[in-house]
Amino acid sequence: MADVVESYSYEDIEAISKFLLERCRHRPKIGIICGSGLGGLADTLQEQEAFPYESIPKFPVSTVSGHKGRLVFGVLSGKAVVCMQGRFHMYEGYSMAKVTLPVRVMKLLGVETMLVTNAAGGVNQDYVPGDIMIIKDHINFPGLCGNNPLRGPNNEKFGPRFPAMNDAYNAKLRASLRAAAKLCGLSDHMKEGVYAYLGGPAYETVAELRFLKAIGVDAVGMSTAPEVIVARHCGMKVCGLSLISNKGIMEYDPSLVIDHSEVLEAGRVRAADIQSLVSNLVKLIDE
Numbered sequence: 001m002a003d004v005v006e007s008y009s010y011e012d013i014e015a016i017s018k019f020l021l022e023r024c025r026h027r028p029k030i031g032i033i034c035g036s037g038l039g040g041l042a043d044t045l046q047e048q049e050a051f052p053y054e055s056i057p058k059f060p061v062s063t064v065s066g067h068k069g070r071l072v073f074g075v076l077s078g079k080a081v082v083c084m085q086g087r088f089h090m091y092e093g094y095s096m097a098k099v100t101l102p103v104r105v106m107k108l109l110g111v112e113t114m115l116v117t118n119a120a121g122g123v124n125q126d127y128v129p130g131d132i133m134i135i136k137d138h139i140n141f142p143g144l145c146g147n148n149p150l151r152g153p154n155n156e157k158f159g160p161r162f163p164a165m166n167d168a169y170n171a172k173l174r175a176s177l178r179a180a181a182k183l184c185g186l187s188d189h190m191k192e193g194v195y196a197y198l199g200g201p202a203y204e205t206v207a208e209l210r211f212l213k214a215i216g217v218d219a220v221g222m223s224t225a226p227e228v229i230v231a232r233h234c235g236m237k238v239c240g241l242s243l244i245s246n247k248g249i250m251e252y253d254p255s256l257v258i259d260h261s262e263v264l265e266a267g268r269v270r271a272a273d274i275q276s277l278v279s280n281l282v283k284l285i286d287e
């Protein structure tokens with residue numbers, strides 16, 4: 001017999017989206033997940049209607065600093081959007097079902113296009129803190145060992161048992177991100193590369209970073225891939241951005257350390273640029 005994996009039924013998710021739709025007048029087709037230190041974007045929405053996670057039935061709560069813990073609806077560049085101002089991570093102790101619950105809720109709210117953002121360590125030696133990487137592809141390390149967010153009974157109402165992931169990050173949206181970067185004068189800071197999702201919460205050892213570099217990883221973090229897999233499974237178009245918050249430490253030099261406050265500081269430094277990049281992207285998205 002199969003072991004038990006935590007899951008939410010379609011009806012559970014429908015009930016959460018109904019709860020939100022009954023209390024909110026926006027009908028967003030665009031969803032945005034704000035990474036560590038990048039939640040300021042949600043504060044810039046016009047006509048905001050915000051729901052603290054504690055107020056939403058069956059929702060997990062944010063436990064990591066730099067993740068405020070609110071679902072914020074509003075208007076950005078003239079379009080209705082919904083932002084997760086704070087995400088959930090497996091290292092917080094949440095199941096994959098909880099980590100990805102908001103994505104399915106967004107699907108039932110009517111979201112068709114998802115922008116996922118994160119803070120990540122630079123593995124590619126050409127990357128410097130402050131660079132913004134358009135995610136071209138990901139490597140889902142926990143997933144390679146079986147901890148995929150789609151593990152467990154498949155709900156056909158969301159998508160197929162065996163979804164394709166070769167086109168996870170939409171090529172047209174990636175082109176729109178490049179165009180948006182040009183519009184706001186950020187082209188020189190833009191990169192495009194492969195994100196590796198590791199479980200965390202420990203940062204990488206030198207050997208792990210050297211391994212990631214050898215296999216073609218450009219940036220590393222502890223999020224994003226589960227959300228993207230679930231979003232693609234239910235047919236959303238997806239694009240992603242990693243703010244390179246720090247350089248991966250590839251040498252045995254104890255004077256070099258990485259700390260979450262450095263990650264949050266990188267977000268503060270680039271906050272206005274990320275906000276203008278995302279608002280230009282939203283302008284370019286066809287609804």
Ligand SMILES: O=P(O)(O)O[C@H]1O[C@H](CO)[C@@H](O)[C@H]1O
Nearest residue numbers: 035036118119221222223263
């Ligand atoms: O991926 P986000 O949530 O942006 O945050 C990244 O930054 C935190 C570590 O500093 C980890 O949570 C990592 O995943």
Ligand SMILES: Nc1nc2[nH]cnc2c(=O)[nH]1
Nearest residue numbers: 119120121220221222263
């Ligand atoms: N795993 C991981 N996550 C991060 N998030 C921000 N920086 C890093 C990093 O260097 N490693």
